Amino acid sequence: MKHAATLNVNGMAYPVELEGDATLLNAIREDIGLTGTKTGCDDCECGACMVMVDGRPVNSCTYLALQAEGSEITTVEGLADGEDLSAMQSAFLDKGGVQCGYCTPGMLVSAHALLRRNPDPSEEEVRIALSGNLCRCTGYAKIAEAVMAAAKATA
Amino acid sequence: MGDVAFHTATTVDEALSLVGDGSNVKVVAGGSDLIVQARGGRELPGNVVAIHRIEALRSLDASGDLTLGALVTHADIVASDAIRSTWTALADASAIVGSHATRNVGTIGGNVMNASPAMETGAPLIVLDASATLRSAAGGDRTVPVEELWTGPGKTSAKPGELLVDVVVPSLPAHSGSAYVRLEYRRAMEIAIVGAAASVTLDGDTVTAARVALTAVGPTLLRSPAAEAAVIGTTGDDAALEAVATGASADATPISDLRANEDYRRAMIGVIAKRAVSVAVRRARGEEFPIPATPVFMEGSGR
Numbered sequence: 001m002k003h004a005a006t007l008n009v010n011g012m013a014y015p016v017e018l019e020g021d022a023t024l025l026n027a028i029r030e031d032i033g034l035t036g037t038k039t040g041c042d043d044c045e046c047g048a049c050m051v052m053v054d055g056r057p058v059n060s061c062t063y064l065a066l067q068a069e070g071s072e073i074t075t076v077e078g079l080a081d082g083e084d085l086s087a088m089q090s091a092f093l094d095k096g097g098v099q100c101g102y103c104t105p106g107m108l109v110s111a112h113a114l115l116r117r118n119p120d121p122s123e124e125e126v127r128i129a130l131s132g133n134l135c136r137c138t139g140y141a142k143i144a145e146a147v148m149a150a151a152k153a154t155a
Numbered sequence: 156m157g158d159v160a161f162h163t164a165t166t167v168d169e170a171l172s173l174v175g176d177g178s179n180v181k182v183v184a185g186g187s188d189l190i191v192q193a194r195g196g197r198e199l200p201g202n203v204v205a206i207h208r209i210e211a212l213r214s215l216d217a218s219g220d221l222t223l224g225a226l227v228t229h230a231d232i233v234a235s236d237a238i239r240s241t242w243t244a245l246a247d248a249s250a251i252v253g254s255h256a257t258r259n260v261g262t263i264g265g266n267v268m269n270a271s272p273a274m275e276t277g278a279p280l281i282v283l284d285a286s287a288t289l290r291s292a293a294g295g296d297r298t299v300p301v302e303e304l305w306t307g308p309g310k311t312s313a314k315p316g317e318l319l320v321d322v323v324v325p326s327l328p329a330h331s332g333s334a335y336v337r338l339e340y341r342r343a344m345e346i347a348i349v350g351a352a353a354s355v356t357l358d359g360d361t362v363t364a365a366r367v368a369l370t371a372v373g374p375t376l377l378r379s380p381a382a383e384a385a386v387i388g389t390t391g392d393d394a395a396l397e398a399v400a401t402g403a404s405a406d407a408t409p410i411s412d413l414r415a416n417e418d419y420r421r422a423m424i425g426v427i428a429k430r431a432v433s434v435a436v437r438r439a440r441g442e443e444f445p446i447p448a449t450p451v452f453m454e455g456s457g458r
């Protein structure tokens with residue numbers, strides 16, 4: 001059954017028509033057309049699909065899209081400040097935290113969500129916050145370094 | 156997935172009327188069990204009632220007994236100073252659920268009603284003597300001790316159409332301490348291989364009351380009377396802890412599955428129950444012990 005709804009993504013209101021069991025990931029990628037958010041496992045294991053819902057990290061592949069109506073959704077496309085990369089995005093590039101890039105949107109969203117809650121995390125806290133995001137390329141060290149650097153830059 | 160009608164309730168009464176007699180309907184809180192299962196092939200029913208906008212179910216009141224609204228998340232539990240200091244086993248458990256996203260989305264109500272024998276908050280809620288408040292349109296409220304709520308894997312004694320509204324955890328006598336420890340193969344996104352919670356009360360150095368509960372070694376969460384008897388009347392010394400281990404292994408009724416076989420689970424439940432009791436005793440004595448109490452965070456703890 002189709003439901004008419006409005007999803008607020010990165011400050012824009014998108015009218016959509018969604019099945020009752022549509023996932024937020026599909027709504028964002030297929031209905032709204034923002035493809036920065038990635039489909040990895042599609043089973044709540046890898047974190048490639050991470051978005052923020054009202055500032056909290058959510059695995060969008062296993063979250064009902066209609067539950068996000070009335071919330072502010074933030075995807076990787078919403079992290080930059082206009083044309084300027086966020087401090088976190090710049091730090092990922094500077095520190096070599098990006099290789100193939102497939103995990104990067106989810107990593108960035110998780111890292112942003114962490115700094116919103118905890119602007120001055122320890123490396124242990126960074127690793128815990130990113131533990132739901134898998135990366136098969138970097139070995140994580142450079143990603144953790146990037147998050148620590150971004151935290152310093154924005155402190 | 157099939158043809159699903161989605162409803163959002165903003166009050167408990169509205170949710171109860173949408174749920175009706177409970178046929179062809181499921182409630183969804185965070186969805187971190189329900190939607191994952193649906194995508195794994197366990198189809199959603201024709202109606203889904205989302206309860207995540209019911210503000211009244213979000214409250215966390217620790218002013219006397221602890222009352223957790225059904226929508227309190229694992230992240231809320233870990234962030235509560237009162238829970239960390241008084242109902243510590245619960246904080247140990249919520250701190251290791253899934254990832255930061257799981258902890259922000261997953262609720263206590265969903266964890267309890269999903270009724271997995273491997274669920275993290277189950278053993279802590281048992282040793283802390285918690286009860287669930289179930290509400291139905293026809294029957295009003297009834298209170299069920301959590302031990303009587305879980306009846307089998309994925310099964311509860313809740314009647315069709317009943318909604319969990321809160322979980323109540325009594326306040327504890329002075330000189331009490333509790334802990335939850337799980338055996339895991341990895342730090343995050345893990346399901347307990349086995350786990351154990353303990354809650355103890357001391358008079359001087361002597362343990363005068365103890366409850367021990369076991370995770371993932373039976374069709375539901377289990378109390379371990381043998382482990383409890385082994386520590387009551389002792390100071391929680393090494394001999395008592397060895398007897399706790401033996402008792403917990405004897406009370407366990409584990410199965411073999413792809414995560415671990417029966418013998419390994421039976422052997423490890425002793426080790427984990429011993430650790431949980433040991434940390435609970437140390438906390439009851441007023442010693443600081445890190446949260447979560449699960450071993451990777453135990454470096455330097457002398458064990």
Ligand SMILES: Cc1cc2nc3c(=O)[nH]c(=O)nc-3n(C[C@H](O)[C@H](O)[C@H](O)COP(=O)(O)OP(=O)(O)OC[C@H]3O[C@@H](n4cnc5c(N)ncnc54)[C@H](O)[C@@H]3O)c2cc1C
Pocket residue numbers: 044045181182183184185186187188189190191206225251252253254257260261262263264265266267268269273274275276317318319320344345346347
């Ligand atoms: C990646 C991942 C890792 C996880 N790791 C862990 C872990 O380490 N430990 C652990 O214990 N769990 C874990 N879980 C399971 C899950 O996150 C938790 O059980 C969580 O607390 C469920 O809450 P929810 O609000 O998302 O439940 P939902 O999925 O919304 O609901 C679960 C069930 O309870 C019912 N329900 C929910 N609320 C109510 C209510 N108020 N009244 C009546 N019925 C209700 C639903 O109908 C459904 O059947 C994990 C899940 C994922 C996806």
Ligand code: FES
Pocket residue numbers: 038039040041042043044045046047048049050059060061062
């Ligand atoms: S695609 Fe959502 S967690 Fe992997």
Ligand code: FES
Pocket residue numbers: 097098099100101102103104134135136137138
């Ligand atoms: S950079 Fe390739 S998966 Fe992380």
